[in-house]
Amino acid sequence: MNMMSSARKKLVVVGNGMAGMRTVEEILQRAPGMFDITVFGAEPQPNYDRIMLSPLLAGDKSFEQIVINSLAWYQANNIKLITGEAVQDINRYSRTVTGEHGSVSRYDILLLATGSNPFVLPLPGVTRPGVMTFRSVADVEQMLSIAAPGKNAVIIGGGLLGLEAAHGLNLRGMSVSVVHLMPTLMERQLDASAAHLLERKLGARGMNIYISANTESFDGAGDNGHVQSVTLKDGQCLKADLVVMAVGIRPNATLAKACGLATDRGVLVDDTMRTSDPDIFAIGECIEHNKQCYGLVAPIWDMAKVAADHICGVAQPVFSPVAAGTRLKVSGIEMFSAGAFMGDKSTEDIVLRDAARGVYKRLVLREDRLVGVVCFGDTRDAGWYFELLKNGDSLGTLRDTMIFGPATATGDPDTALAALADSAEICGCNGIKKATICNAIAEHGLTTIEDVRTRTKASASCGSCTGLVEGLLKLSLGADYAPEAAKPMCKCTLHGHDEVRRRIKNAALKTIPAIMQAMQWLTPNGCASCRPALNFYLLVAWPGEYVDDAQSRLVNERMHANIQKDGTYSVVPRMWGGTTSAQELRAIADVVDKFSIPAVKVTGGQRIDMLGVKKEDLRAVWQDLNAAGLVSGHAYGKALRTVKTCVGSEWCRFGVQDSTALGVALEKATWGSWHPHKVKLAVSGCPRNCAEATIKDFGVVATDAGWDLHVGGNGGIKVRATELLCKVMTEQDVMEYACAFLQLYRMEARYLERTAPWIERVGLKYVQERIVDNAEIRTALFADFLYAQKFAQTDPWAEEASDKTLGRKFNAIAELV
Amino acid sequence: MDGMRVVENFDDIGALEDIPRLGARTVTTTLGDVAVFRTADDTLYALRDQCPHKAGPLSQGIVHGDSVTCPLHGWVISLQTGHAMGLDKGCTPRFTVKVENGRILLASGVIA
Ligand code: SRM
Numbered sequence: 001m002n003m004m005s006s007a008r009k010k011l012v013v014v015g016n017g018m019a020g021m022r023t024v025e026e027i028l029q030r031a032p033g034m035f036d037i038t039v040f041g042a043e044p045q046p047n048y049d050r051i052m053l054s055p056l057l058a059g060d061k062s063f064e065q066i067v068i069n070s071l072a073w074y075q076a077n078n079i080k081l082i083t084g085e086a087v088q089d090i091n092r093y094s095r096t097v098t099g100e101h102g103s104v105s106r107y108d109i110l111l112l113a114t115g116s117n118p119f120v121l122p123l124p125g126v127t128r129p130g131v132m133t134f135r136s137v138a139d140v141e142q143m144l145s146i147a148a149p150g151k152n153a154v155i156i157g158g159g160l161l162g163l164e165a166a167h168g169l170n171l172r173g174m175s176v177s178v179v180h181l182m183p184t185l186m187e188r189q190l191d192a193s194a195a196h197l198l199e200r201k202l203g204a205r206g207m208n209i210y211i212s213a214n215t216e217s218f219d220g221a222g223d224n225g226h227v228q229s230v231t232l233k234d235g236q237c238l239k240a241d242l243v244v245m246a247v248g249i250r251p252n253a254t255l256a257k258a259c260g261l262a263t264d265r266g267v268l269v270d271d272t273m274r275t276s277d278p279d280i281f282a283i284g285e286c287i288e289h290n291k292q293c294y295g296l297v298a299p300i301w302d303m304a305k306v307a308a309d310h311i312c313g314v315a316q317p318v319f320s321p322v323a324a325g326t327r328l329k330v331s332g333i334e335m336f337s338a339g340a341f342m343g344d345k346s347t348e349d350i351v352l353r354d355a356a357r358g359v360y361k362r363l364v365l366r367e368d369r370l371v372g373v374v375c376f377g378d379t380r381d382a383g384w385y386f387e388l389l390k391n392g393d394s395l396g397t398l399r400d401t402m403i404f405g406p407a408t409a410t411g412d413p414d415t416a417l418a419a420l421a422d423s424a425e426i427c428g429c430n431g432i433k434k435a436t437i438c439n440a441i442a443e444h445g446l447t448t449i450e451d452v453r454t455r456t457k458a459s460a461s462c463g464s465c466t467g468l469v470e471g472l473l474k475l476s477l478g479a480d481y482a483p484e485a486a487k488p489m490c491k492c493t494l495h496g497h498d499e500v501r502r503r504i505k506n507a508a509l510k511t512i513p514a515i516m517q518a519m520q521w522l523t524p525n526g527c528a529s530c531r532p533a534l535n536f537y538l539l540v541a542w543p544g545e546y547v548d549d550a551q552s553r554l555v556n557e558r559m560h561a562n563i564q565k566d567g568t569y570s571v572v573p574r575m576w577g578g579t580t581s582a583q584e585l586r587a588i589a590d591v592v593d594k595f596s597i598p599a600v601k602v603t604g605g606q607r608i609d610m611l612g613v614k615k616e617d618l619r620a621v622w623q624d625l626n627a628a629g630l631v632s633g634h635a636y637g638k639a640l641r642t643v644k645t646c647v648g649s650e651w652c653r654f655g656v657q658d659s660t661a662l663g664v665a666l667e668k669a670t671w672g673s674w675h676p677h678k679v680k681l682a683v684s685g686c687p688r689n690c691a692e693a694t695i696k697d698f699g700v701v702a703t704d705a706g707w708d709l710h711v712g713g714n715g716g717i718k719v720r721a722t723e724l725l726c727k728v729m730t731e732q733d734v735m736e737y738a739c740a741f742l743q744l745y746r747m748e749a750r751y752l753e754r755t756a757p758w759i760e761r762v763g764l765k766y767v768q769e770r771i772v773d774n775a776e777i778r779t780a781l782f783a784d785f786l787y788a789q790k791f792a793q794t795d796p797w798a799e800e801a802s803d804k805t806l807g808r809k810f811n812a813i814a815e816l817v
Numbered sequence: 818m819d820g821m822r823v824v825e826n827f828d829d830i831g832a833l834e835d836i837p838r839l840g841a842r843t844v845t846t847t848l849g850d851v852a853v854f855r856t857a858d859d860t861l862y863a864l865r866d867q868c869p870h871k872a873g874p875l876s877q878g879i880v881h882g883d884s885v886t887c888p889l890h891g892w893v894i895s896l897q898t899g900h901a902m903g904l905d906k907g908c909t910p911r912f913t914v915k916v917e918n919g920r921i922l923l924a925s926g927v928i929a
């Protein structure tokens with residue numbers, strides 16, 4: 001017996017986990033009986049599938065189902081298993097390892113497979129009962145001892161592990177919140193678009209997701225009481241019976257370091273999985289190879305093969321990591337990502353968004369090769385993409401159609417549509433089948449999308465099937481089909497402005513990413529042309545609800561000032577109807593002196609412009625102006641600019657009405673409103689028209705009988721005089737008609753279309769039908785305008801002054817001088 | 818091929834959250850302002866804050882994909898290379914920038 005064992009080499013394995021046991025299996029395959037094998041495991045269980053802890057937590061699997069190597073297996077293979085005893089010491093001179101309970105084993109070859117430790121945030125209260133990590137069976141047991149329907153769980157970390165914990169606890173009936181530091185979930189596996197879809201899906205399952213949120217402390221009674229709540233840095237307090245921290249892992253290199261092996265973040269190994277001591281190998285999550293650590297099993301399986309070859313001396317392969325793919329194991333949420341899915345220098349994207357099915361796919365190409373993949377909502381083709389990625393072959397002609405997956409990668413979408421059964425549903429909202437649409441086209445001689453919508457209702461609601469309906473028109477009419485020539489908004493989309501606005505309303509799209517997903521944008525986040533337009537459309541569609549996106553504003557609107565050719569800004573405070581006072585003028589004069597503003601000018605809009613203000617001074621300038629009661633003039637905005645007035649009947653010998661007072665009232669009612677383009681009003685006190693009202697967007701001219709209302713004028717390169725909208729009697733009428741007109745313009749004109757080209761496009765008659773002939777529409781528009789103004793009339797500068805960020809955007813973040 | 822690559826001396830210029838996604842902030846340096854951009858994917862890029870066209874402040878433009886549109890006359894500049902895209906010709910110097918533990922580190926050397 002003694003002779004036998006001394007004849008065989010002794011292999012000791014530290015760590016009874018996935019990496020260690022896989023290596024042992026590989027060794028047994030190559031050279032059964034070559035080693036006396038001893039395994040130390042700190043955990044009391046035999047080797048189990050750690051990946052399956054998520055289904056174990058969710059209740060989809062039992063512990064027995066996730067065991068990989070049963071006790072019987074160790075016995076059958078003559079392996080001495082010491083469970084529940086962590087190795088405490090390695091002596092490289094006597095070649096012995098010692099366990100915490102005193103077991104000593106000699107080795108000829110030592111294999112370290114100690115895995116990693118969950119990272120624990122060093123925050124106040126972290127040692128309270130109920131605050132835990134997610135790594136082992138013991139952790140799951142502890143969670144389940146607390147989890148119960150109605151109780152609250154807070155997960156710190158919205159990565160793969162955190163979300164799987166959240167899902168499991170959600171299934172156990174807990175009310176779950178996820179606190180994530182970054183602005184999007186799973187940022188290491190998903191790009192922003194896919195993360196947005198994921199967030200929506202989890203939200204729909206009742207989880208509360210707090211993104212860009214930082215944890216402050218874990219609170220409870222006394223110093224050591226069970227956790228009761230989690231406080232966030234912004235002051236929010238979340239109830240918590242259970243806190244799971246899933247903020248990352250650290251390679252467990254403690255033992256290796258203590259016995260003098262080379263370590264950095266992990267145990268350093270070469271291409272053969274050897275550490276700095278040739279008799280000691282290391283593998284799994286505890287290692288660091290070429291500056292890289294690992295947290296997924298696929299590369300670990302490769303390591304196990306390499307290590308086994310070298311340990312048994314049967315071959316001399318080297319470990320060269322290949323891209324690994326990640327999937328989220330949350331039932332009902334399909335997600336896959338692999339490789340350089342974020343894209344980088346010199347990559348290109350192919351993006352497919354199938355809004356109806358909630359699918360997002362992004363393929364990242366470098367030159368002619370696939371280097372990254374993100375699939376959300378449909379991962380059927382993930383395996384195929386992953387193979388293409390790993391093989392790294394030139395894509396050639398596959399490139400054009402590969403986004404549709406292997407099935408259609410060679411055919412074209414029209415063929416697929418033609419092959420659809422007659423009973424296939426095309427329009428989900430209205431339950432319209434393919435045959436219904438094709439029959440209607442044939443029977444009634446329909447030729448356009450609009451025709452089909454009126455006749456069958458197909459694509460008339462959310463509109464996400466518009467592409468399919470168009471495809472059917474094309475199939476039915478062949479060469480006769482001439483698609484409506486709606487000009488796309490920009491190169492990021494195939495849709496025109498009107499279609500986008502229709503969809504925002506009908507499909508209740510409420511954020512820019514939601515529009516881009518639903519309408520299948522071709523770029524990841526739009527461009528400088530579509531983003532400001534979408535931001536505006538959302539503002540108009542969802543007043544009081546939509547939160548303005550500063551990063552989608554053109555510079556002037558973001559800085560609330562006009563950028564000048566030298567990068568300085570001009571500042572134009574409002575002067576209601578062109579009126580001012582000594583106090584206002586004094587405040588302006590003081591500001592000009594205090595900030596050495598180089599130029600002051602009276603504008604063509606009846607107010608004062610301070611030019612050449614430095615970006616860093618903007619806030620302070622406005623603090624002083626605000627203090628004197630002045631507010632922003634929006635001289636920079638696609639917004640209401642000025643209401644010019646003349647002196648009118650108060651002073652002027654010809655004046656028949658008080659044009660100044662009406663102008664001031666109009667400006668007070670309409671300032672702050674955002675529009676497709678700039679909007680200017682003017683009020684003249686008699687037909688001599690000194691306020692130039694007939695070249696304004698909305699011009700008002702007093703007559704003996706009341707007021708003439710004019711619309712659609714502008715100066716500029718192509719001067720256009722207004723057309724007469726109608727005549728009204730009272731100031732109240734003027735107010736109602738003006739606001740109703742502005743609202744119609746806001747709701748229907750395309751971004752960057754001034755009132756003049758808009759009216760030329762839709763016709764004056766169309767506008768009159770709504771504003772003049774139909775009192776019901778007019779009053780509704782008026783009410784909508786007033787409602788929207790409730791949220792719009794805040795001075796941006798007063799807001800900046802109270803902003804917690806202390807105007808950071810106006811200053812450099814750092815000075816390196 | 819990058820000609821010379823001087824990547825010594827990283828300066829901590831702030832936290833990642835100091836820059837909004839799809840936005841930019843500037844850093845004052847002896848060589849003039851440097852604009853640090855953050856894309857939707859949290860990739861950071863740093864360019865001299867001057868458009869190759871007429872020196873417009875690129876930090877004030879709209880960021881989309883890996884490009885920025887200059888606020889003055891709408892040139893589109895690649896954040897990766899500093900080159901003007903499309904038919905426009907010109908280039909803005911780049912700097913190396915990276916994130917470690919949530920902090921933004923900017924290298925003082927220009928990538929030529
Ligand atoms: C400051 C001012 C000139 C002045 O010193 O008087 C001015 C300055 C500019 N005008 Fe103007 N316009 C000014 C009154 C006018 C007027 C007169 C008026 O409002 O009665 C007109 C003709 C009326 C009209 O709007 O149709 C006018 C027609 C234009 C146009 C042509 C618009 C068009 O639809 O064709 C542009 C170009 C544009 O907006 O695309 C323009 C654009 C500009 C811009 C914004 C050019 C730019 O993009 O940088 C200038 C901004 C200067 C700055 O940084 O402040 N400005 N501009 C006037 C500011 C008025 C105010 O208090 O807000």
Ligand SMILES: Cc1cc2nc3c(=O)[nH]c(=O)nc-3n(C[C@H](O)[C@H](O)[C@H](O)COP(=O)(O)OP(=O)(O)OC[C@H]3O[C@@H](n4cnc5c(N)ncnc54)[C@H](O)[C@@H]3O)c2cc1C
Nearest residue numbers: 015017018019042050051086087114115284285295296297
């Ligand atoms: C909940 C969860 C879900 C996951 N999902 C996936 C997934 O979907 N896909 C994927 O690829 N990966 C997933 N992983 C990661 C995967 O489980 C790990 O990459 C893998 O388990 C690493 O294997 P390892 O042997 O290096 O470490 P481990 O499996 O952790 O094994 C290390 C073992 O060593 C023991 N040990 C440590 N120190 C000592 C000591 N001094 N003495 C004795 N024993 C010691 C530990 O107790 C442990 O049992 C998931 C992980 C978790 C926790």
Ligand code: SF4
Nearest residue numbers: 646652654655685686
């Ligand atoms: S329009 Fe001319 S005439 Fe009429 S009130 Fe004004 S200044 Fe007087």
Ligand code: FES
Nearest residue numbers: 868871873887890
């Ligand atoms: S200065 Fe940038 S486009 Fe002109």
